[in-house]
Amino acid sequence: MKLILTADVPNLGGPGDLVEVKDGYGRNFLLPRSLAIVATRGAEKQVASIKRAQQARQIRDLGHAKEVAGQLGGLTVTVKAKAAGDSGRLFGSVTAADVVDAVRAAGGPALDRRAVEVPGQIKTVGKHAVMVRLHPEVTTELDVAVVAS
Template sequence: MKIILTHEVSGLGTVGDVVDVKDGYARNYLVPRGLAIRWTKGGEKDVEQIRRGRRIREIATIEQANEVKSQLEGVKVRLKTRAGDAGRLFGSVTPADIASAIKDAGGPQVDKRRIEVAAPIKTLGAHQVSVRLHAEVAAKVGVEVVAA
């Protein structure tokens, strides 16, 4: 099945790419989650608008990515959340929580879809997350989770 990606999907492509995938993958995963739309002749016209929007939001060069990386790595991110007596959180810390905490700490605006959390953050303490800024540049950000 031919689809148009509306979000970046690891191992498949970036926004605006037209790719062929298995029918079940598109029908059961990509389309329901809003990561892709079905390809049509009319949809092909939308691809250019999607790509234009991506170019505006995206960090275009490696130099820009390195500047943002240095800003991110210089920010001390503290995230207050509810936790139990043993230090376990009620739920977990999401990439959206981390993105807003970076912004509140004085860091640059980061898209939550670019934040990669290796393992779910479910305890208090210091954790490392990766922010994919460019295909070749990723920043490591330290997040300290404290009880509210």
């Protein structure tokens, strides 16, 4: 199945890329989530304009992504978990949305929760490393301290 990506898909491509994927992957994952559109003759003509717009944004975003990475580097983020047991194990887990809210509360920049990659699940109190993918070329590691409230 030939598709044109409308968003950045890890290990597949970026917006405007023409990709060939298996029918089930395209029909059951990419199309329902609006990550791609079916490649028709009319849509293929729009690929050039999508790529030009993507390149213009990407050049501007690279400098901005490095600036945001610098802001995140000097930031201490604390996430207050709702409840924890005696051994320090949380009743639930810390999600990417919780990390984004904590960054915003600490005075950091507004992030997209999809840019935050929480390794597995954070289910214990303490310090944890979280990856933030700001741009395809810029990733930064953010230390998150989880405390029980």
